[in-house]
Amino acid sequence: MTNVAVQAGALDVGSQANRSALGRAVSAVTSRLVIIVPYLWLLVFFLIPFIIVFKISLSQTAIAMPPYTPVMGLGDGISGLFNQLRELGIDNYIWLTEDPLYFNAYVSSVVIAGISTFLALLVGFPIAYGMARAPATIRPTLLMLVILPFWTSFLIRVYAWIGILKPEGLLNQFLLATGVIDEPLVILNTHAAIFIGIVYSYLPFMILPLYSTLEKMDFSLIEAAQDLGCTPIGAFWKITFPLALPGVVAGCMLVFIPAVGEFVIPDLLGGSQTLMIGKTLWNEFFANRDWPVSSAVAVILLLLLVVPIMIFQSAQARAQEQGR
């Protein structure tokens, strides 16, 4: 009798285990469903447009509507689609390597974006540091002030800089009036104007991640470093900066990536002689109506930016696994 009871008990336990296994399976499916939604979003709004752009980059220009050939479709059936696919080629990419314009534009974009990012870091770090060390009561106000420029259109703010930087602009008038300079400075339509424009426009993207890492930092660490014989400058490089590094990297990414492809600022502030890939792309697309080449430019730009980010992120993930 007892034996039977024990067996029944064992069965009961077994069915319980089954039930919980089922429960786990269900919850695994639901948790996967939750992840599927954002992936679906990315698929629809990133991957599909990217594939379309990639396909156009492999097409040929044509004086038609749309201005490239072949136009994909199932009008001629599966075999027709196959024929269309055979028409695709990498001529546009070869063209990009043949004309030095594109290479120079890529390089100059990366250089301009790099310098701008560095300048934004130089300006943004003290601001973020000051915000993080400000009394907790006024921090929300300071944060608000950083975000405030977004209330106005980006385009209008860049136009406003023309008014400030042009030879008879506000800045030159002020400097002439105070006697600092005798002749108006030429800033507009130079690289300096582009740097000013990019640093100004993207500064919040630098400040916010920096602020969020610095705010979490325990400032008694700096006191501890000083207590152990470190000068304030030494403490900055040995303690503050390494601890703010995740914010520095995030801020630099957020500024560098859009700055490389920036089009409005070099166009409005940099004048005609400035070579940046965003502008080149715009010209190919709207002035030349060469959609395939401009698509190829866009694909290369994307690869240029995505690949280093992916390498960086996987390195960071590995570092994190090793215990920070």
Add this chain to the structure above:
Amino acid sequence: MKSLGSIRREFAPWNDPNAKPYIAFENVTKRFGDFTAVNNLSLSVYEREFFALLGASGCGKSTLLRMLAGFEEPTAGRILLDGQDLRGIPPYRRPVNMMFQSYALFPHMTVEQNIAFGLKQDGMAKPAIEQRVKEMLDLVKLTQFSKRKPHQLSGGQRQRVALARSVAKRPKVLLLDEPLGALDKKLREETQFELMDLQQELGLTFVVVTHDQEEAMTMADRIAILDKGEVMQVATPAEIYEAPASRFVAGFVGNVNMFEGTVAAREANTARITGASGAEIVVENAGDAAAGNSVAFAIRPEKIKVSSRRPEGAANAMEGEVYDLAYLGDMTVYHVKLGDGQVVKASALNSARQTDDPLTWNDRAWISFRPDAGVVLTR
């Protein structure tokens, strides 16, 4: 009165008129805006002393420590360390090290790197640094954790890393800001003794800030009781407990019963104090209380006896009723309500094994104490 300081150990430079203080606060005042954190305070700490600054939060004890470390400058007055005025010397040039309340361990460095940090700043040679770090790890028994980061350690281990880091440079003075505040009770008790041993072993001067009186009593050679930026009393733990200088100190450290009254008569060292209820208390060691003074008679609960009948020949005895009773195992605490409504706390050591107490709730009871059991406080 015989010195109570020698109960702990033979170390009492403060009683030696020729001894030179190692750290001297001279009329130090520190204001933050309108708030006066430290008010015209003078204190002396001697070499190799374990000195505790004890007070409630906001009493200025941390400000004192921060001024010593160099994070704050006094608004007025000066601080001397080994005869040298510390004004204007930045924290990184002061021969003092601090153990922070939050430990302030560098999260991006290993235990080893944390301990070596201060030594590297001094430009010590690499083999010497390695040697010292090894010594320190041995001292705090963390050798097998040397490659870990602070977030991989327990609270107690982190505390020991912080300690090792702050003593690694062999500072003249070690400042400890609530060193045991973040530890649980059991660990705290163990660590108290470890800290005392460490101080003896290294022969350093320790200045510790704490709000925990038990911690201060256990570890310190002398305690300074602070209130509102002023020193209330500086004395050995035994003196603070047995001979508090004021009502504040008596009330702040340990439990105390306070009888307010007037000195009715004073003869030699003996005073008779008449309380509000008309009861009379006879006190020896009446101190500076003169006839007519309004004073407080302070007596610790363990010095009061509770009995069901009036004890024979007791100098001081009062009748009341057992109002509350707490059996704590090692002792029983009685709250006895006297005729005038004052509740007196008395604790009795349970030296015999017995489970039923002869006294229980609402019983009539007598409290009694010897004439030298308490102190008369004029302040």
